[in-house]
Amino acid sequence: MLKYILKNTFSDYVNSYKSSFLSYSWVIIHPLLLLVIYSFVFSTILQPRVDPNNGISYTIYLSVAILPWIVFSNAILQGTLSISSNIYLIKKLNIPLYVYATKEVLEQFLNMFVVLLLLIGFLHLNGISFSVKWLLVVVPFICLFFFALGISMFLSSINIFFRDIEKAIGILLQMMMWVVPIVYPWDIVPKDFQWVIFYNPLFYFFNSIREVLIFNHWINMKYYFVLVVSSFLMFAIGLYTITKLESDIRDSI
Amino acid sequence: MGNVIAVKNLTKSFKLFHSNKDRLLNIIPFVNKKFDMHTSLVGISFEVKKGEFVSIIGKNGSGKSTLLKILCGVLQKTGGEYIVNGSIVSLLELGTGFNPELSGRENIISSSKTMNFDLKYIYSKMDELEAFADLEEYFDMPIKTYSSGMYVRLAMSLFLHLKPDVFIIDEALSVGDIFFQQKCFAKIEQMRKNGVSFLFVSHDINTVLNMSDRVLLLEHSRQIYFGDKHEACRLYIRDKRALGQNKIVETGKSSKNLLSNLVPDIYVQDSVGLLALNITDENGINTLDVDLGKSLTFKIQYELIKKFEKPTVSLVFRNRHNILITVVSYQIEHDKRYVNIKIPFNIEGGEYSFDLNIIEIDTLTTKIIPILEFKNIGYVRVLFDYLNQIPPFIGLVGLDTKVEFE
Numbered sequence: 001m002l003k004y005i006l007k008n009t010f011s012d013y014v015n016s017y018k019s020s021f022l023s024y025s026w027v028i029i030h031p032l033l034l035l036v037i038y039s040f041v042f043s044t045i046l047q048p049r050v051d052p053n054n055g056i057s058y059t060i061y062l063s064v065a066i067l068p069w070i071v072f073s074n075a076i077l078q079g080t081l082s083i084s085s086n087i088y089l090i091k092k093l094n095i096p097l098y099v100y101a102t103k104e105v106l107e108q109f110l111n112m113f114v115v116l117l118l119l120i121g122f123l124h125l126n127g128i129s130f131s132v133k134w135l136l137v138v139v140p141f142i143c144l145f146f147f148a149l150g151i152s153m154f155l156s157s158i159n160i161f162f163r164d165i166e167k168a169i170g171i172l173l174q175m176m177m178w179v180v181p182i183v184y185p186w187d188i189v190p191k192d193f194q195w196v197i198f199y200n201p202l203f204y205f206f207n208s209i210r211e212v213l214i215f216n217h218w219i220n221m222k223y224y225f226v227l228v229v230s231s232f233l234m235f236a237i238g239l240y241t242i243t244k245l246e247s248d249i250r251d252s253i
Numbered sequence: 254m255g256n257v258i259a260v261k262n263l264t265k266s267f268k269l270f271h272s273n274k275d276r277l278l279n280i281i282p283f284v285n286k287k288f289d290m291h292t293s294l295v296g297i298s299f300e301v302k303k304g305e306f307v308s309i310i311g312k313n314g315s316g317k318s319t320l321l322k323i324l325c326g327v328l329q330k331t332g333g334e335y336i337v338n339g340s341i342v343s344l345l346e347l348g349t350g351f352n353p354e355l356s357g358r359e360n361i362i363s364s365s366k367t368m369n370f371d372l373k374y375i376y377s378k379m380d381e382l383e384a385f386a387d388l389e390e391y392f393d394m395p396i397k398t399y400s401s402g403m404y405v406r407l408a409m410s411l412f413l414h415l416k417p418d419v420f421i422i423d424e425a426l427s428v429g430d431i432f433f434q435q436k437c438f439a440k441i442e443q444m445r446k447n448g449v450s451f452l453f454v455s456h457d458i459n460t461v462l463n464m465s466d467r468v469l470l471l472e473h474s475r476q477i478y479f480g481d482k483h484e485a486c487r488l489y490i491r492d493k494r495a496l497g498q499n500k501i502v503e504t505g506k507s508s509k510n511l512l513s514n515l516v517p518d519i520y521v522q523d524s525v526g527l528l529a530l531n532i533t534d535e536n537g538i539n540t541l542d543v544d545l546g547k548s549l550t551f552k553i554q555y556e557l558i559k560k561f562e563k564p565t566v567s568l569v570f571r572n573r574h575n576i577l578i579t580v581v582s583y584q585i586e587h588d589k590r591y592v593n594i595k596i597p598f599n600i601e602g603g604e605y606s607f608d609l610n611i612i613e614i615d616t617l618t619t620k621i622i623p624i625l626e627f628k629n630i631g632y633v634r635v636l637f638d639y640l641n642q643i644p645p646f647i648g649l650v651g652l653d654t655k656v657e658f659e
Contacts, residue, residue: 015363089367091327092327161276240280246329247329
C-alpha cells in the first residue's frame, strides 16, 4: 500500500499542474503573495511589537511560521475533501479509505520541501545562515505531517455524513491561524488570554520551528513531548475513525 | 481444478440509522445506537473454477451488483465467507482515473497506477493495446478531444489486455460499434482459453446462454438457483412471466390462450373481437424464438361484428431501442375467422416487442383509425450466435438481394 501511495502521490502531483499556465510556480507564488500582504499590513501599516532587541524584522518572523502554515492548512483543506472528492474512485476500487487521505496530505506536504528551500534562501538573504541546530526542526515537521494526516482522516470520514464540515473547514483554518498565532508574536497577547495559546498543541509546533530557525535556540523537551504525543493521538483518532467508518461510508456513497 | 472464487453463505445488510448523528456516535466504543437493517444479499453460495464462465442473472434490484461489489472489495460483507484466489479485474472500473488533460497513452499509465495494475506488464503490452484501441493519431492526443466511443475503446483496450485471474463483466460490454464489440468478444474468448475465469452480469439471455458454463440466478436478494445454464434461464424467464413484467404470450393449443387473459376487456368493443393469437415456427411448434432467417407464423383469430370499410390487422415490431422495425399489415375479410401471417425474420438477432392492432384505413383520407390496440403483448427473440458464426448480414435488417455475375 505504501508503494501505491507514493507512486500515485507523485503522479497526481505532476498531473495536478498540467493545465495551469504558470504550473509549478504556483507552489511559490501563493505563499509569496500572502507573505507580501501580511508583512506590508503588519510592518508598514500596523507596526507590531516584535521583539526589537534581536533585530529581527517582522517579515522574517512571519515567514518562518506562515510558510509551513500554508502547507499545513492546505493539507487539511484537501485532506478533508479526500473522500468526498474521490467518491467516483472509492465506488470502484478496492483501495482502503485511509490511502486517499494520506495521498492528499502527502501531495500537499511535498510542497513543504519547496517552501522550506524558499525559506532557507530567504533567511540567508537576511543574514541568518544555516546552523546544525536546524536539523532539530525535522521532528516538528514530521509531527506536523502526522497531525495533519490525523485531522484529515477524521474530518474526511465524518464529512461524508455531515457535509457541513467541508463548508466550515476553510474558515476554521483561518481562525486557527490567528489563534495559534501565526501572524503576530504570542507574547504581545494580554496575559488573561495566553492560556488559549498554551492549550493549543499547534502553538508548540510553530513556536518550536520559530525558536530554532530564527533565534537558534534548543527546543524545550516539554515541547517535543507535546508534539509527539499530540500528533500521535491525532493520528490514532483519525485512523480509528476512518477504519471504523469505512464500511458505513462505502455503504452510503 | 481449483476454485478461483468460493462464496459460502454470503450475506450483506445495510445499516439504516435514524440519523447520521447516531451513525457517528456508534463508532465510539461502548455506544450502541439502534439501527434497522436492510438486507440485500442472503445466503449466497457458489464457486467459480479456473477458466470457467459464470453468469449472474436476476431482475434489477435482486442484488447482482452488490454481490459483484463485495467480490471486488468495494463493499464489505456482513456475514458468511468468500475467498478469491488471485486478482480480480472488473469492468465496473472502466475509465477509472482518466484525466481529460492527458493523452491516451499517458492515461493508460496513470489510470493503471490508480488501479494498482502491474505497470511493467502494461508497458510490455502497450503496442498491442494501441493497435487494439485503433485510435491512430488520437492515441497521443489529450482524451478531452475524444468522442465517447473512442473513450470507451481506450478504456476497454486497457482492460482486455490485463492478465487477471477473474474478470468481471457487466453491461458495459454492450458499448462501441459491432466490430469493436466483436473484437472484444474474440479477445474474451482468447482470455478464456488462457484460463481466465469470468463473472458476467447481464439481462441478455441470449448472450448468457451462448457464453456461460454455469449460471447463478438471484431474486429478491436470495439465490434461487446455481448450476446448469438452461435450467437457470428457464427459471428466470418463467419467473419474469409469472410476475407479468414482460408479458410473453403463452402459445398454448387451447383456444382460450393468454392473449385473452391479458386483455380481459377484449369484447368491450362490441364491433370487433380478437379471440386468440397463436405463434408457431416452421415446424408447427409453439414458440417465440426464431433463428435468424427463419420465419414465424402468426395465427390470429378474429371476429368482425360491425361492417368495416377496410379492416386491417397489423403487427408492429420494435427493437430494444424502441426503433420501429416494421409494420406488417393485411386487410382482413369479414366472412373469415382466421388470418395466418408468415413473417421471415431477416433482422438482427435480439429481442423484438410487438403490438397487435386492428385498424381501419379511411380510403378517402388514407388516415388510420385504430379499432383495437394491444401494445407490447410479447417478445419475439431472433437467435443468432454472433460469436461463432458469420452473420449473413450486418446491421438491423437483411435485405432480400439477388446477385448475378456478368
